[in-house]
Structures are given as structure tokens and as C-alpha cells.
Amino acid sequence: MFKNFIFSLFVTSAVLIAPAFSEISDADFSAAFEKYMATEAGQKKLGGTIQSYFQKQQAEARKKQQVDAKKSIEEQFKNPVKIDSTGAPTKGPANAKITLIEFSDFECPFCTRGDKTVKQILENYPNDVKVAFMNLPLPFHKNAEPAARAALAAGKQNKFWEMHDKLFANQKGLNEAFYMKTAGELGLNMDKFKADYNSEAIKTQVQEDAKKARAAGIQGTPGFSVNGVLVKGAYPYEHFKEIIDKWLAKEKKG
DSSP states (O other), X not given: OHHHHHHHHHHHHHHHHOGGGGGSOHHHHHHHHHHHHTSHHHHHHHHHHHHHHHHHHHHHHHHHHHHHHHHHHHHHHHSOOOOOOTTOOEESOTTOSEEEEEEEOTTOHHHHXXXXXXXXXXXXXXXXXXXXXXXXXXXXXXXXXXXXXXXXXXXXXXXXXXXXXXXXXXXXXOSHHHHHHHHHHTTOOHHHHHHHHTOHHHHHHHHHHHHHXXXXXXXXXXXXXXXXXXXXXXXXXXXHHHHHHHHHHHHHHO
């Protein structure tokens, strides 16, 4: 199949470059093609042609993705995606103009990058942005769901963000022993922490967070909602800044 593609590409190129080739028989052309393919010069030339073709295809695909993504964002500014973050741990002013909902997985390496971006956003927009953290533990990360429960259990004693930071800082060493050790270091009531960690209420909260993510169209981590504009992936700070600034400008205009 791939050989047929190469042959078709070669034929197309040859016809465009040398119309006289169309006057020879298919059999003669095929023989010439096979002979040319066997030479080092032919293989190099065809390799370059194929590489250029796929590079062009990839560039066109990226351009289309960028155009589609921009259209999607513009549509979401008009019709923000609604996500209920009631009960989620938050950081930032309660009356902030912008609510950034973060769907994350403590075992996901890309989420560590997303966490750093969120901290940069809070640092640069201390009065305008509030972050709500919601869990989306991926099924192939066996430690993600227990880690989410550990963070929420710590939150029952007002230490969610402290546990959150410890979990991301020790991403490759997540296990129950670490959660218990960290809870002790944070000065938590261990009996309460263990009870909350194993409680059906917290297990249900993690499950509900994940359901809300999927309902909003977020399947992977990290995923974000910036006042209802979705950001799927660990995009750089500048991408979030553009969305936040646009929301703030709309707010200012009324």
C-alpha cells in the first residue's frame, strides 16, 4: 500500500515535471520507476519528496487545528461551558472576576506543569482569579485516585493545598504510606484523616468531579475552564493570559 502511494506520488511529480513521460507505456514507466528506485540518487530524491509532502500535510493539519481551536474559543466566550465547582477546594479571592477550574491527576506529569502555570496565574492576577481544584484521576494511574482522596481528606482539616503541593512534589513516590507520613508532618488529626481518606463521601466526590469533567468534554489531564472557556492540556501561561485578559476586558466594558 505504501509502495503504491510512493508510486502514485512519483507518477504525479513526474507528469508535472515532464509531460513527455505520459507518452511512454505503463510497463516502460513502471520498469523505469523500479530502476530509479534502486539507485541511491533515486531513493534520496524520493525520500526528500515524501518528507516534503508529509511536512506540508502536517503544517496544513496544524493550521486547521489552530483555526478550529480559535473558533471554538470564540464560541465559548459567547456560550461558556457551565461546570458546577461547588465543594471544590479553592484558592484566591471569593469574589474574583475569573474562576479557573482545574481538573487534575496527581500522578500525571503534565499536571505538574499545569500546576506551575496555575501558580503563575495566581501570582500575576492576585485580585482577579480564583482557582477551584477538581479531580480527574486517569484509570491507568493507579495512585491518582488514592492521592485525590488524601488531598481531600487533608482538606477536611484545612490543609488541602499543603497536601496538594506535597503530592505533586513527590509524584513518583505516591502510596498510602506517603499520604499517612505527610498527614502527620502537616499536623493533622490522624484518626480523622484516615476516616476521611477511606470515607464513601470523599470517594464519591472524586467520582463526581470526574463525571463533571467528562460532561464538559474534558477527557484528559490537565484540563481547565476559564470562566467557561475550556483549555485542554498543559498550555503555557501566555495562552491562559490571553483568555483571562479578554474576560477582564469584557467585564470592564460591562
